[in-house]
Amino acid sequence: MPPKSPKRPASSAVEDYLEQILELINTKGYARVVDIAGRLSISQASVTNMVQKLDADGLLKYEKYRGLVLTTAGEELARNITHRHQLLTDFLQLLGLAPDVIHHDVEGMEHHVSPETVHAIESLTSHLKRRPALLRGIRSGIPATRSRRNF
Numbered sequence: 140m141p142p143k144s145p146k147r148p149a150s151s152a153v154e155d156y157l158e159q160i161l162e163l164i165n166t167k168g169y170a171r172v173v174d175i176a177g178r179l180s181i182s183q184a185s186v187t188n189m190v191q192k193l194d195a196d197g198l199l200k201y202e203k204y205r206g207l208v209l210t211t212a213g214e215e216l217a218r219n220i221t222h223r224h225q226l227l228t229d230f231l232q233l234l235g236l237a238p239d240v241i242h243h244d245v246e247g248m249e250h251h252v253s254p255e256t257v258h259a260i261e262s263l264t265s266h267l268k269r270r271p272a273l274l275r276g277i278r279s280g281i282p283a284t285r286s287r288r289n290f
């Protein structure tokens with residue numbers, strides 16, 4: 140456990156919900172249970188249960204007929220996971236990996252990287268972007284960049 144964090148870290152499931160809710164709000168202007176269920180391939184009943192738990196934890200406000208909004212704390216967690224998702228995607232794209240491999244791996248990795256590793260990957264990514272010759276050398280050393288359909 141990181142000694143500097145007083146709060147219990149959010150679970151992967153909580154992060155996945157918040158990530159999808161923020162994306163829905165940003166793209167559609169609102170997030171409904173039915174849309175979250177569709178995106179996460181989870182039943183609406185399960186989504187409703189989780190949304191009620193997130194409401195009880197102070198991460199969002201849920202009103203059955205008016206949809207839901209993120210609280211400040213919920214939005215902060217959502218922005219954080221969205222940032223990790225984007226950063227890891229950028230990094231793996233830079234290495235030339237196939238889109239489905241990137242998607243699969245990012246969805247797992249994003250929940251487990253510490254802030255220190257996030258900063259390290261950020262630094263590495265920005266340096267690599269300025270060193271195309273080095274990047275070509277790294278890419279040529281990565282054998283399989285083909286799409287993998289089954290995980």
Ligand code: ZN
Pocket residue numbers: 158224245246249
């Ligand atoms: Zn993600």
